[in-house]
Amino acid sequence: MRGSRAWVDGLTVLIAIAVILLVPQLLELYSVINATIYVSMAVLALSLALVWGFGGILCFGQAAFFGLGGYTYAIAAINFGDSNLPVLFAVALPACFAALLGYFVFWGRLNDVYLGVITLTVALILFKFFNATAGDAYKIGKAALGGFNGIPATPPLNLPWDKSVQLAPEQIWYVAATLLLLLYYVSRCLLSTHFGQVVVSIRENERRAELLGYDTRRYKLLIFTVGGAMAGVSGVLFANCVFVSPTMFSLSYNAQIIIWVMIGGLGTLSGPILGSVLLQMLTAELGTLQWLDPNFVLGAILVVFVLLIPRGLQPLIAALGERTFSGLAALGFRRRKWIKP
């Protein structure tokens, strides 16, 4: 079993590397930029997969950290003129904000629906705030926040060792896709540690974890903070292929992330990545049709999944794969027997 798992892992990495290398070769520039947006949002989905799927923390406002990451990067990059420190700030600030928010929520013993409502409210407050930042009064250094329009001209990433060389869209694709792969494996490693196992146990039964002597607030705070930092990374990548605006904090973004995770498979890491990419591609396709509202189709898909495939895509694919694998193995066994009776 362990052998087949390693085999699947190895194959997955090979396929992922092939995709990373081939996308800029095979697709037009416009499609490469779109693919980079999908990947940056997949990082956001991965952050919620970790926080909700494994930590059991239903954060309905994960886009708050995504937006903060994007804005921090844009403001700092405009002021500093390069991307080295701004990237660090853009990861640190959402992480600190998540830690502060998490402290009040977890130490206040707020759980379940209250936590969802509070995190969503925070995201919507930020949405309102950044919408109201039009005019010269709202400038941080050289960066004007721009109100509803956001910050249109965000400097792209540069080479860390040569600030004068800014990355082209194809190179930003390599960075984004490699980061997604890296963060996926970092998340897997994190979950396999003692810390990760305790986080999962808290999702399963918080009272029992406490009765065993684990201070569950600390574990939840840490995984929430890691999720915030990861959403910040997603914001940086997004700012590099679109631009930052208050819609990053909007209800529709917050709801979409939840849908990606649910459809991809709650309690898995690869499922939400798959769910986010497939649904974004579908939304983009549907957006070209005049006669159909994409939100209607997305709603219908969500209903179908909740009713018929409640565990999501990844567990379904895994089950089908396992069935096919064991079917082939049985066939191979019979064939060997037939050749060498």
Next chain:
Amino acid sequence: MRFGGVEVLRGIDFTVRRRELRCVIGPNGAGKSTLFKCLTGQLTPSAGNILFKGEPIVGLPSFDIAQRGVGIKTQVPSLFDGLTVRQNVWLAARRLLDEAAALATTHSLMERVGIDMIAEAAVGRLAHGQRQLVELAMVVAADPDLILLDEPAAGMTKDEVGRLAELVRELSGEHSIIVVEHDMQFIGMIATTVTVLHQGQILMEDEVGRVMTDPRVRSVYLGKLKVG
């Protein structure tokens, strides 16, 4: 302990010595589970004090009390249902031990309790009696000084009850244990001193033989005695 106008525990005063095995019995609603919830920090008594190893623990959070050495097997087994038996026991052991020691403890405890055959089963799919044993193994894996067992024999077969009694007697040589139980046969197998709770008060505290033949205890269980 008071819930609104209802006083669930009143004037409870008893001491459990190091490595003592104490049974607490009483009819439904006597306050036995509430007593355990107060001892583990799940409820804070409205008045009074609880000392553990000489230090007050009232008002401390559950994890803090657990870290000081109090472990509980709850009335309805409280487990990590989506995880395997091995993972459940390992999580309990790993808080105090390093990776290798936790694995060794997990393995030996599963064998000792008799759940090694179901080590890779998800605990959410186990029968009630097996779940009781998994929770017991988890509690022991955390190596507490005081073990609280709330109705450990419920849902077990006669053979399982016999093995459990043997295990509890063994454990009493290593830990202080308080057992809340209805099954008087099980009490007879393990008990030395028994405390009888009735309507939130201590009705009597004595050696097991005397408690079982006491007319007041008999009438409490048959529902005749009224305590004012």
